[in-house]
Amino acid sequence: MAYPTRGRDPFLDAGTQAFLERRGVEALGLCVSAVGVAFALALASYAPEDSAWISAGGPEIQNWLGQIGAIVAAPLIKIMGLGSWSIALTFLAWGLRLIAHTGADRLIMRLIYAPIFWALCSLYAATLTPISSWSHSFSMGGLFGDTVLFMILQLLPGSVTLGANIVALVLGTLVVILGGYVTGLIFGEIKTFFRVTSLLFSRLILGLVFILARGWSGLRSRQSAAPLNEVIRLWIPCRRVKRSVLHL
Numbered sequence: 001m002a003y004p005t006r007g008r009d010p011f012l013d014a015g016t017q018a019f020l021e022r023r024g025v026e027a028l029g030l031c032v033s034a035v036g037v038a039f040a041l042a043l044a045s046y047a048p049e050d051s052a053w054i055s056a057g058g059p060e061i062q063n064w065l066g067q068i069g070a071i072v073a074a075p076l077i078k079i080m081g082l083g084s085w086s087i088a089l090t091f092l093a094w095g096l097r098l099i100a101h102t103g104a105d106r107l108i109m110r111l112i113y114a115p116i117f118w119a120l121c122s123l124y125a126a127t128l129t130p131i132s133s134w135s136h137s138f139s140m141g142g143l144f145g146d147t148v149l150f151m152i153l154q155l156l157p158g159s160v161t162l163g164a165n166i167v168a169l170v171l172g173t174l175v176v177i178l179g180g181y182v183t184g185l186i187f188g189e190i191k192t193f194f195r196v197t198s199l200l201f202s203r204l205i206l207g208l209v210f211i212l213a214r215g216w217s218g219l220r221s222r223q224s225a226a227p228l229n230e231v232i233r234l235w236i237p238c239r240r241v242k243r244s245v246l247h248l
Contacts, residue, residue, distance in 0.1 A: 029098025
């Protein structure tokens with residue numbers, strides 16, 4: 001004989017579970033954003049003189065994150081050059097998305113292509129002319145960018161300069177497209193971005209036109225008031241002279 005059994009009530013109701021899940025996603029987003037900020041600080045304060053290995057008698061570490069920052073930044077700059085900034089960008093973008101609960105469902109599928117995006121950024125940086133403060137023997141794309149770019153240029157026929165310009169154009173386009181894909185952008189977000197940008201730009205133009213119009217009208221009013229002020233200035237002494245003559 002079967003006896004009816006009463007099911008066990010859940011420990012947390014649906015509302016509490018949803019609340020905890022959202023707070024957990026936000027906490028994960030804060031952690032991911034913190035990693036991105038740490039990468040950015042380490043790369044921004046990178047100094048070639050910093051030792052990438054722990055040493056007691058070495059020079060003072062200039063990296064803002066200390067020895068850990070120097071250990072992280074030195075190999076990234078040597079291998080990827082300025083392309084290593086794409087790592088910090090990826091972490092920051094997805095950290096903000098997790099905090100804002102925007103596109104978190106696209107996280108896994110988009111991050112699969114992140115290493116390709118990082119490699120393309122390194123290759124594109126290798127096509128750029130090094131700035132005056134760049135003190136390394138390799139280009140701004142790091143050793144990886146130099147090696148792969150040299151192999152690509154060897155395969156292209158014709159002039160090396162023309163081939164380098166074509167490769168730079170293609171790589172720049174791929175970096176923009178794949179960068180948007182890896183950071184979770186969709187067509188609706190791009191459309192909203194351009195709409196907001198155009199709105200802000202139009203408001204800025206209208207504000208500048210209003211300020212210029214007010215300034216021009218103020219200048220015209222001062223110019224029109226100048227002859228009247230001159231007449232008043234000349235008329236007051238004449239009236240005083242006329243009164244003095246009448247008194248005599």
